[in-house]
Amino acid sequence: LISGLRFNQISISTAVPYSMRRPELSENSHMSPSRLRLFRRLFFAHTTSFFHSNEFDVSPVGHDDISLADMYRWKVSAYAPCSSTCTSGISTSYAMCVRYDGVEVDESYCDALTRPEPTHEFCTGRDCQPRWETSRWSECSRTCGEGSQYRTVRCWKMLAPGFDSSVYDDLCEAAGLARPMERKACKNKACGPQWELSEWSECSARCGSQGTMKREVRCSVEVSLCDESQKPNSEKTCTGPPCDRHWTTSDWGPCSGSCGEGRMSRFIACRNLEGKVISNSQCDPATKPLAVHPCGDKNCPAHWVEQEWEQCDASCGRGMKTRLVLCAGLENGVYREYPEKRCEASQKPEEQAACFRRPCSTWFTTSWSQCSKTCGAGVRLREVKCYQGEVLAQGCDPTSKPEARQMCQLQPCPTEAPEDACEDKATANCVLVLKVKLCSHWYYRKACCWSCRLKS
Structure with a gap:
């Protein structure tokens, strides 16, 4: 008789967690002691009310009639705190299982199939703090022995959602952030004789x-x-170079004086077919036009005429320079050269003179190191030193300094390796970013680089 009754439209099984409800409860049913005690309290409460009354609508004191659907239900909570402590983030709602009187209970009492899906919305946190960002360390400045490695250090700050920018270093320093070192020592194998x-x-x-x-x-x-x-x-x-070089001349300049003393000069240059001025050594010296002519009178007797000095024959230190000295004059305004004996009345000017160029400091290089990568783009290094004689010096021409670093590629890589910097940040909830499809957003694509790359 008792087993077939319903009290206040609440079946005995209502107090059992949803996941443990069965068509019938037997002695072999598995139930925890705490839940069994709850079952017994409800059972004896209703049976006691039944035997003390001839009516079937007896209710427990303080309880209204409650339907089975309303005994346990899902309740959507407020949104959780913002996932980002600065700029934009994601706030997520969540559902909890509550009893008819509003008390939160274990989720197993509610039907998992009717659980509401969580919802997400963007949220804004406080102003982002600046931070130091560093580049990768450079290769060691020396291929052997002790050298130095360098990297770039900059202050960065997220100014707006998706807008990360470098800022003045003062911002990081004002925030009390210790600046990462930009230079460190490196050591390779000892430099042997080379x-x-x-x-x-x-x-x-x-x-x-x-x-x-x-x-x-x-x-x-x-x-x-x-x-x-x-x-x-x-x-x-x-x-030797192609035979496309030729001498070019400018117009004559004004006469500098009277006959015997006066001179007219012009510029002589060696050019290629494109008209570019190149070294005089690339043109034939035997065909070089004269740069200096006598002047001062229509008829000017024979006298010594000195041409311009050629370049010093030493690239550095002491050397000799030469010039052409001719016995020449003018007849009816036309230039003429004469045998040297016509000019012997006066002493012939010097045709050679000592010259000195900058101290002999010369750039020297070692052989190139091996390429830093076995495939793809790498670099190779060498040492560059300036010597003056046998002593290291500082007098070398900086414009002619040989390069100490060179790109190299032994062979292409079979597949491009992922960027070393592509990784998920520990502070980012990348599972959630993938779930709500935020990889298209610049900030989250960077924060969850690895996850977004795998997803694509």
């Missing part, structure tokens, strides 16, 4: 002929300690 080379000289050949190029080869320590069998060549053959 050959050091100067740059190749110009080819000695004229156009269309063969010549030689030379360079200095020296040992970084005592010559006896360097391997002579590995010594690089100090001379090699070369072919």
Whole structure:
């Protein structure tokens, strides 16, 4: 009789968690002691009310009639705190299982199939704090021995959602952030004896002929300690430039004085077919036009006429310079050259003179290191030193300094490796970012780089 009754439209099974309800409850049903005690309280409460009354609508004191659907239900909470502490983030709602009187209970009492889906919305946190960002360390400045590595350090700040920018360093310093170091020491294998080379000289050949190029080869320590069998060549053959060079002249300038003293001069340049001025050594000296003419009178007797000095024959230090001295004059305004004996009445000017160019400081380089990568784009390094004689110096021409770093690529990589910097930030909820499809947003694509890349 009792098992077939319903009290206040509440079945006995209502107090059992939803996940444990069965068509019937037997002695073999598995129920925790706490839930069994709840079952018994409800059972005896209703049976007691039944035997003390002849009516079927007896209610427990303080309870209204409650339907089965309203005994336990899902309740959507307010949104959780913003996922980002600054700028934009995501706030997510969540559902909790509550009893008819509003008390939160275990989720197993509610029907999982009717649980509401969480909702998400953007939220804004406080102003973002600045931070230091660093680049990767450079290669060691020396291929052997002790050197230095460098990196760039900048202050960054998120100014607006999706807008991360570098800012003045003062912002990071004012926030009390310790500046990361920009330089650190690095050490490679000890520098043993090695050959050091100067740059190749110009080819000695004229156009269309063969010549030689030379360079200095020296040992970084005592010559006896360097391997002579590995010594690089100090001379090699070369072919002169194409025969497209020619001399060009400017207009004559004004006369500087009277006959015998007066001179007219003009500029002489060696040019290629494109009209570009090149070294005078690239044009034939035998065909070089005169740069200086006598002047001062229509008829000017023979006298010594000095041409301009040629360049010093030494690239540095002491050398000799030469010039052409001619016995020449004018007849009816026309330039004429005469035998030297016509001018012997006066002393012939010097045709040679000592000259001195900058101190002999020369750039020397070591051989290139191996490429830093076995595939793809890498770099190779070498040491560049300035020597004056046998001593390291500072007098080398900086404009002609050989490069110390060079790009290299041994072979293409089979597949492009992922960027080293592409990783998920620990502060980002990347599972949620993927779920609400935020990888198209600049900020979240960067914060969850690895997850977004795998998803795509």
